[in-house]
Amino acid sequence: MNARSALLILLGLVIGILGTVFAMKALGDRNPMPHAVMTVMGHHMGALSEAVKTRQCDAAQANDHLLRLQSTAGDIAAAFPGAEQDFLDHAGRLRTALQNAVQAHPTDCAALATAIKPVGDACQSCHQKYR
Ligand code: HEC
Structure with a gap:
């Protein structure tokens, strides 16, 4: 050679x-934002459903998780720049569901389960279409 x-x-x-x-x-x-926002929401949603499942529904803790979910959901649009309107509508429905859940101020497991049901539905309906 x-x-x-x-x-x-x-x-x-x-x-x-x-x-x-x-x-x-x-x-x-x-872009790490979509993953980050969703992981944080998954954490709080997981904590809430765990509380219902184990019948340990502390009102203050539930309120805290709901508020964190609500503020994180406010970052969805920023995390998915250029998303289509229908996607943003799904995010808007999640925010409405969370606002209602926070206002319901659930103090026991039955109330918490009722409050987070529409929230879970909002997560699921967007995932079915876009995930
Ligand atoms: C507006 C649409 C939309 C809504 C509402 C939504 N998600 Fe997501 N989610 C997505 C998309 C899109 C992905 C896939 C993201 C990716 O692959 O980067 C995702 C992924 C996830 C993941 C997997 C994260 C990862 O990257 O490993 C979790 C956990 C999650 N979402 C939790 C939630 C929870 C909990 C809610 C409701 C409180 C929710 N999401 C509501 C669109 C949405």
């Missing part, structure tokens, strides 16, 4: 490695 072909092979390797690094960086740059 002469020096020139050795150099070409080396060059090829370097270009290959650089390409991999760029591809990995592009993947890492994927």
